Amino acid sequence: MAQVETKNRATSSEESRKRVCARIEEERVEFVLLWFSDIEGHLKSFAVTPSEIEDALDDGMGFDGSSITGFNAIEESDMIAIPDPETFQLMPWKEGETKVARMICDIVTPDGKPYEGDPRYVLRRALERMSSLGFDTFNVGPELEYFLFRDDKGTETLDEGGYFAMTTLDAASGLRQETVRALETMGIPIEYVHHEVGPSQHEIDMRYADALSMADHTVTYRLIVKEIAKKAGFHATFMPKPLFGENGSGMHTHQSLFKDDRNAFFDGDDKWHLSDAGKAFIAGQLRHAREISAVFAQWVNSYKRLVPGYEAP
CATH class of the missing domain: 3.30.590.10 (Glutamine synthetase/guanido kinase, catalytic domain)
Structure with a gap:
């Protein structure tokens, strides 16, 4: 994983981030899967431990965008995945199995701007256009x-x-x-x-x-x-x-x-x-x-x- 400079890129509320951290501790979650999609809709995932979650929510986690289909070329490959705390869910598990949760991420550039190739951002833009036309x-x-x-x-x-x-x-x-x-x-x-x-x-x-x-x-x-x-x-x-x-x-x-x-x-x-x-x-x-x-x-x-x-x- 790439090192991420602290810039407080979070777009979620501080309250929602604290709520997720408390839930992870309360449920004794061992790993949190961070998901996002490539441009073809394939799900991508990497896991972090609870000790990294607070920083991930505040600043995101860096990754190599050149290795993701449809993302950036290797010359400008640094990308940041920022978990959306509203998507936090425990993965289905049975007694004795490792307890795992997941959050879905928004993808941004190192300077904190939304990445235009992120399917989730493409949908957000379309919904903003819908709102501008007067629909809820x-x-x-x-x-x-x-x-x-x-x-x-x-x-x-x-x-x-x-x-x-x-x-x-x-x-x-x-x-x-x-x-x-x-x-x-x-x-x-x-x-x-x-x-x-x-x-x-x-x-x-x-x-x-x-x-x-x-x-x-x-x-x-x-x-x-x-x-x-x-x-x-x-x-x-x-x-x-x-x-x-x-x-x-x-x-x-x-x-x-x-x-x-x-x-x-x-x-x-x-x-x-x-x-x-x-x-x-x-x-x-x-x-x-x-x-x-x-x-x-x-x-x-x-x-x-x-x-x-x-x-x-």
Whole structure:
């Protein structure tokens, strides 16, 4: 890790930082994982001990940005990860295991300026633009689908169940329940769970939340799903189209804008109950569909899913 000059780069409140330090001591946490995402959405992590947390919260922890996909070149590689105390959560653990917590970080340059390549900062900027247009909240509710395979060496499925299959055809109902318990332990509310259309395909739906919270929930969700599957000896994948001739996995995303605690997309007097803002929102997404696809369908495999006959797009 790079040495970090003390500059008090923290953007969080002193009260929230003290609260996290007290919680770490109270819970006897041995390690704190500091997470952030690269430009492709891959989760990155490093661990610090409780003795380093206060300094990390105040000044951040330095790292080599040139080794992170999409970050800086080696000539200007120094980057700082500043933990957001509002994201502190205990990782799911069992009696006798090392007690671990996590916080999600914002990435800044050594002079304390937000790094423009940090996906979390990109989202914050978009939310600031939303506020400048007079809206209060952008709520997001994604539906993440995934497959469970026998191992990571192939695509042997665990069952032949279909949509909403009952237990006799659903070999992983217990595993889904364990995953839900782990997610809720980490402060992620779950609405419902079920077997999806494809064999050994599953869906666990998080309750909608504001966009930044949901982004944090989603990177956590993907890790927890994979970790719980791995502990059971299986392999979970969010690959868009792992099985030829079967439905692929999508991430259908429900979206809504609120203003003064009211749904800005709703107009009771309109024929379709859509406000002008709602219509403009839909039109904007259609207008920029190609550009949006660069983010939502970023892999070659994504386009193997986007074919007629398999409920996509």
